[in-house]
């Protein structure tokens with residue numbers, strides 16, 4: 548058995564890098580930027596009014612000015628201002644030459660073509676200087692997962708088609724005679740395949756394109772036939788059949804299919820019978836079948852691999868440190884990922900930790916990570932936490 552850290556290192560060594568592709572901005576959210584983008588103009592490209600009011604060079608309370616025209620967003624006032632003049636201006640409009648402030652309309656009294664200032668406005672008031680958001684040449688650097696805010700920024704930079712990492716193609720294979728797909732009629736000894744659906748959702752949230760292959764029945768021939776369907780997948784995920792029972796066929800059949808195994812078994816709980824290697828042009832990760840084990844391994848191993856594939860740093864899932872709100876017992880010899888819930892009091896480890904309990908996983912928004920042989924801890928003691936919310 549190897550440690551979680553060693554397993555993750557071995558996985559990163561197997562991880563191929565996705566090629567880059569150009570996509571439209573509307574398809575770019577959640578994708579990983581593969582090439583820096585550079586602004587080609589200042590934003591705003593002119594000094595712009597931040598308020599509705601009057602552009603002028605005089606702002607003393609009591610000053611009377613003549614209103615000589617209007618500037619609206621998209622329509623500048625055509626000439627420079629002279630002394631004693633003001634221009635009616637609206638938010639977003641270019642500030643005319645000769646004006647150095649905008650007096651908001653609440654601070655003037657208007658009478659026909661004249662205004663009288665009632666509150667003093669210093670120079671610079673309510674003007675956004677040209678380039679105040681970003682200057683031409685400003686850069687958004689790759690790699691970076693594009694957030695909705697980034698998409699707005701790219702649009703503002705006039706980038707219509709960023710270069711991003713191609714989505715990793717993932718094929719997921721569930722194994723087991725006991726499984727039927729959600730919506731089907733299970734036999735008396737059958738259950739519903741669940742973790743493959745959870746994993747697909749998790750991987751898609753990490754930017755992958757996921758195919759769920761047919762459930763492989765517990766024969767060598769059936770599993771071999773489904774493995775033949777992986778096509779051009781970058782990453783093949785099997786679920787179940789990874790342990791030591793007579794019907795656990797993944798190691799044997801993937802071996803026959805040419806798996807060059809990098810490791811088998813990790814000192815963690817849940818998730819011990821994890822395996823990984825290279826299968827032809829693809830990388831393969833065999834996850835344990837217990838639903839929570841599969842999902843925990845998805846968070847701890849597969850999500851970081853998918854991020855690295857897309858060019859993000861090859862790093863473990865980010866952890867935070869929080870105090871526990873209730874005492875916990877000593878840990879055994881395996882690194883333990885315990886379902887937990889975060890509140891204002893800290894993080895609380897949930898009572899039932901059996902690796903079959905999806906209801907408890909669904910309640911949890913975090914995993915508390917216990918190192919091997921971690922001693923018992925009192926409330927208030929700090930622990931490492933991985934967000935899974």
Ligand SMILES: Nc1nc2c(c(=O)[nH]1)N[C@H]1C(S)=C(S)[C@@H](COP(=O)(O)OP(=O)(O)OC[C@H]3O[C@@H](n4cnc5c(N)ncnc54)[C@H](O)[C@@H]3O)O[C@H]1N2
Pocket residue numbers: 721722723725726738739740741742743786787788789790791792795817818819820834835836837838840902
């Ligand atoms: N003698 C030993 N037995 C077991 C060991 C061991 O070390 N010695 N390890 C245990 C651990 S830890 C785990 S984890 C499981 C993993 O076993 P497999 O990967 O071979 O998984 P299966 O036996 O196929 O299934 C386990 C369990 O999960 C259910 N399952 C499987 N696939 C799905 C799916 N897609 N959706 C929902 N549920 C699924 C399956 O019905 C079983 O109940 O082995 C222990 N045994």
Ligand code: MOO
Pocket residue numbers: 815816817818819820835837840902
């Ligand atoms: O490692 Mo198993 O995944 O404990 O249930």
